[in-house]
Amino acid sequence: MVVSIIGIGLLGGSFALAIREKYPKMRFIGVDTSVVNGQLALAKGIVDDVLPLEEAVAQSTLVVLATPVNIIIDLLPTVLDYLPPGATVLDLGSTKGLICDVADAHPKRAQFVAVHPMAGTENSGPGAAFKELLSGKNLIICDREKSNPDSLTLTESLFRDAGMRLFYMNPQEHDLHLAYVSHLSHISAFALGLTVLEKEKDEQAIFDMASTGFSSTVRLAKSSPAMWAPIFDQNRANVSDALAAYIEFLQQFKQVIDDQDVHTSLDFMQRANVIRRVLDGIEKR
Amino acid sequence: MVVSIIGIGLLGGSFALAIREKYPKMRFIGVDTSVVNGQLALAKGIVDDVLPLEEAVAQSTLVVLATPVNIIIDLLPTVLDYLPPGATVLDLGSTKGLICDVADAHPKRAQFVAVHPMAGTENSGPGAAFKELLSGKNLIICDREKSNPDSLTLTESLFRDAGMRLFYMNPQEHDLHLAYVSHLSHISAFALGLTVLEKEKDEQAIFDMASTGFSSTVRLAKSSPAMWAPIFDQNRANVSDALAAYIEFLQQFKQVIDDQDVHTSLDFMQRANVIRRVLDGIEKR
Known part of the structure; x- marks a missing residue:
């Protein structure tokens, strides 16, 4: 199984580190506009490869959008366009309304899961990532009924593996x-x-x-x-x-x-x- | 040597615990309007006795005013009135202007030292006191030139013993x-x-x-x-x-x-x- 992390910062990096510990054979690809962040993520063992977005997405079972929320809105349609059948994309953004609106407008909406891990620190970048960040924290999943059951189950499993408690609500709430x-x-x-x-x-x-x-x-x-x-x-x-x-x-x-x-x-x-x-x-x- | 702590809460209690560790034979008397706080302070080993204010002050080498700042203003003149010659009173209040004004108006001003330990937690009462609270924190001493040298030296020694770094400024600053x-x-x-x-x-x-x-x-x-x-x-x-x-x-x-x-x-x-x-x-x- 291949997972792409788009935006290898505190949250995306910490998610990858937590999941890698549970699934050592899962392959992680990093996508980042910053060459330095990509190199740091490789050096820290967060990802196995750094690739351009389209190339990474096209071979992924799961794509995690972990950029600032304005970039999530920009990238989500493109990622859905390139996403293979049966694969899933989720975002880790701290807002959900506009992101879900963008997803709703795409024909492959069911392959998307909107989540928000209630975890973070005041630090950023791959250097700040650590595998315990998500453990014991809460995850909010929005509009779960709009995601297909396999995508939802995969998302729920991985975040439970990372030690999170799951909550459900709509994006407006x-x-x-x-x-x-x-x-x-x-x-x-x-x-x-x-x-x-x-x-x-x-x-x-x-x-x-x-x-x-x-x-x-x-x-x-x-x-x-x-x-x-x-x-x-x-x-x-x-x-x-x-x-x-x-x-x-x-x-x-x-x-x-x-x-x-x-x-x-x-x-x-x-x-x-x-x-x-x-x-x-x-x-x- | 006898030390009275007036107001046996987080700050007064933590000061007593820190100093007792360094000077096991120093005798500590607690003064508190709350009977429960007095009993808790005895049970926790913060003080050896609980006595009325005048009785405590009259036998003390050092009196520590560790009440809320409005009570410090009320009590300081009385404490100075009862204070034996050669003894010292200091206050731990978070404001210094009004307290120093009250001290300045008293004929025994030189026996008073105005200090503010920059330490605390969001908890209060003797139950919240712990001996490490002051260690590594900063102590501000105001108007040091108005205190007599022995009172100042005693104060500086004890707070250094508690692990604090000392700073000096006037009450307005x-x-x-x-x-x-x-x-x-x-x-x-x-x-x-x-x-x-x-x-x-x-x-x-x-x-x-x-x-x-x-x-x-x-x-x-x-x-x-x-x-x-x-x-x-x-x-x-x-x-x-x-x-x-x-x-x-x-x-x-x-x-x-x-x-x-x-x-x-x-x-x-x-x-x-x-x-x-x-x-x-x-x-x-």
């Missing part, structure tokens, strides 16, 4: 939830990084005074712009709503602090503390 | 920097928690879909409201400025997303990425 539990976190971290960098011109001061709390909150500001800009763009209606709600809470909080209204300040934080139940659950799983 | 590298992070997390909880009425959905990135960004929303409300209040001018700058960046980001201006979106994130240099340094130290 996916994009709405993700705006709140993922995309908003990233924007809050990017904006926090910008605010602190602008104010604290002396990086040494940040370094000396920052606590582990600051590091934790701003960590996602290290994330890849090339990955996130198209995510925010594709999910902009939901992200814009989430940001509006977040800004509203921040403005209320600021007013409460300006007014020295310690009672309401306490109340805000006590309500926010409810998140502990959710986080403690996430840490335990 | 401290409060300004902290608004950006600590207080703002907490408000951004509290507001993020509120936004997600309000939108995602179904906690199971957050649980199923939240990634480690979300957990990391919102972690500080678990922090103690009783500790943080008075910090925001005492440092409200700086915190309000920091929040205004943060909200402004978020509004710009929202506009850029609404406008589908992917170029500026990329530029924002690339500028925020500079924070990686700072964070990588913090993680290595």
Whole structure:
């Protein structure tokens, strides 16, 4: 069996490393516009070969689209065009609405499976890939009824092999939830990084005074712009709503602090503390 | 030598545990308005006795004020009143301006040392204390020239023993920097928690879909409201400025997303990425 990984970065690379461990004889082909990424992926044992897209797809049983989401939209029709009968293509994108729309418009839609592994780090590229990334995390599969049963079964098996728990929903639900539990976190971290960098011109001061709390909150500001800009763009209606709600809470909080209204300040934080139940659950799983 | 810890929570308890390990014969007295906290601190071996404040202070060589900052302001004059000649009181508060003002107004100012250990977790109470909390972290000492040399030397020695690196600045600089590298992070997390909880009425959905990135960004929303409300209040001018700058960046980001201006979106994130240099340094130290 031959698997092609298109975009050999953190997520595609980690998927390949996890699956290779379970299936040592599966052959992996990498496709990447970056020659360096291809060489790193070969050197790290993520893939056995690096080939041009059409050549890789034409000999694959499974094609994994692991590029930024704007590139997924560009490549998906081409990959479906070249995909052999009986083969499957899946994407690992963090948005699902537009990608599923593109798939729906293609005659070979049933060979496509839309998935989103809820896993990542703030690092990117094949150097950041590691085989444990997906283990214990959640996978969302969208519009499963539109994929043919064999393609769906192959996808489910491989991600279960990688240690993931599977969830099912439609692309609209996916994009709405993700705006709140993922995309908003990233924007809050990017904006926090910008605010602190602008104010604290002396990086040494940040370094000396920052606590582990600051590091934790701003960590996602290290994330890849090339990955996130198209995510925010594709999910902009939901992200814009989430940001509006977040800004509203921040403005209320600021007013409460300006007014020295310690009672309401306490109340805000006590309500926010409810998140502990959710986080403690996430840490335990 | 007798040390009294007033407020036996995460920070006071962790300080006591770290120092006890180095000085097994030092006697520790706990003072706490919560009977349960006192009992937990005794059971955990954080303190040898629990006594009323005046009684504890009157026999101490060192008194550590480790309560929320509003209580530090209330208690500091009383503690100084009861403090024996030659003894020292220090506070561990996250704000320094108002606390130093209160100290400056007292005739025994020179027996006081204003410090802020840049360490903490989102948990509170004596149960959360652990002896490694302070190790490898930074301690800020304010207005050192106002403390008498013996009090300063004792303070510096003990925190170095706990594994901390020492920095010196005035209370105004401290409060300004902290608004950006600590207080703002907490408000951004509290507001993020509120936004997600309000939108995602179904906690199971957050649980199923939240990634480690979300957990990391919102972690500080678990922090103690009783500790943080008075910090925001005492440092409200700086915190309000920091929040205004943060909200402004978020509004710009929202506009850029609404406008589908992917170029500026990329530029924002690339500028925020500079924070990686700072964070990588913090993680290595």
